[in-house]
Amino acid sequence: MWKRIPKEKSIPPTIGKYSDWKPLLAVEGYHQCLYCTISESSFGGIRNFHVEHYRPKGIPRFSHLENDYSNLYYACAICNTFKSDDWPDDPDEMLTKACYPDPSKVDYALLFGVDGITGLATGKNLTGIYLSNKLYLNRAQLIIERRSRIAKKRYEELINIIIEQKKVLFNLAKSGNKNALILLENLDQKLSQVEAIFHLKDSTNPYNSNQTKKLTS
Incomplete structure (x- = not known):
């Protein structure tokens, strides 16, 4: 369900701003939410998805990344709203603390597992547990x-x-x-x-x- 986002294969646009690039990010992100993996076909199409600023543009030290393509991802409106400007700590690729690992470097399948009967998502580590709770990944x-x-x-x-x-x-x-x-x-x-x-x-x-x-x- 979760996949690493291969930013290294994308060609960053040279004109426009982040709101113009949602179709490109949709293709790059497999047409599904980075965090919960719900697909466009299950969630009303691209209109119900947002351009996600991985490092939140609302945090002053990240404001310069507002239109930096390497900082942009594709997320459903609900997950993006829950995340908002949350940034508890800089990423830890060892997954031992509350943080948001870089989706271009870390496959989020390492963070979460899904029960094959109930469909409940569970965190495999401290990072996964934090994100599962913060983003309410067990919404009905x-x-x-x-x-x-x-x-x-x-x-x-x-x-x-x-x-x-x-x-x-x-x-x-x-x-x-x-x-x-x-x-x-x-x-x-x-x-x-x-x-x-x-x-x-x-x-x-x-x-x-x-x-x-x-x-x-």
């Missing part, structure tokens, strides 16, 4: 998003297993194996059931009050 919206990703991954894995089994059974059925034909029919039914269960999410609204309470309890 993000938990739902992660659970959806987990379910999709499991669904794809299961579909691939079923497809491989169908290939084997199809070849056996072609050779006259009647049991293989019966199993193939049963497997087709299972495939339809799996697809129907997975696509229930497309018609389910996850934002009613009871479900939100359960996710945050």
